[in-house]
Amino acid sequence: MPRRGRNHRIAGVLLAALVGGLALVTACSGGESDTAKGARASKSSAAPAAGIVAPARIEVIAGLAGCEADIRIDADELREGLCHSEQADYRITTFPAEKFKEAWLDAASVYGGTYLVGPRWVVSAEAEHLDTARNKLGGTIRQLRGTS
Structure with a gap:
């Protein structure tokens, strides 16, 4: 299996944070x-x-x-x-x-x-x-x- 670099790990963490943040914003949105x-x-x-x-x-x-x-x-x-x-x-x-x-x-x-x-x-x-x-x-x- 190829070894992934630090940038791949950071991108994965950012993607997970973005998806989680989007779900939170959507759930708590005051809009219709x-x-x-x-x-x-x-x-x-x-x-x-x-x-x-x-x-x-x-x-x-x-x-x-x-x-x-x-x-x-x-x-x-x-x-x-x-x-x-x-x-x-x-x-x-x-x-x-x-x-x-x-x-x-x-x-x-x-x-x-x-x-x-x-x-x-x-x-x-x-x-x-x-x-x-x-x-x-x-x-x-x-x-x-x-x-x-």
Whole structure:
């Protein structure tokens, strides 16, 4: 096997750093991605009858939905809780900043689905229950397209 020189090793390291940096920039980009362009909001109103939108606290959102959350994930980037009301089962995810919510939605767009989205939070439930939840929580119903 021919012996590679120092320049080949440096080029390999730079290429690896470039690819890793590009992936990081793409994942953290604040711009609209192709998958974000595939997401569309429904035509329903973005605010509940009271004109308020729930804050980004799982416990508050769960209470407004009529249930108590069981916290499943408590990390720096997000908190996630599950709750069951008489109407539906909800997965409530909150984020410390909008950029984490947008990254989460971008990743979720691969699978598709319908989500209720508010400032720094996302609620997942059966699609037929999201209008009722929107009336209590505010937010916008967003349909994400899968890649299949």
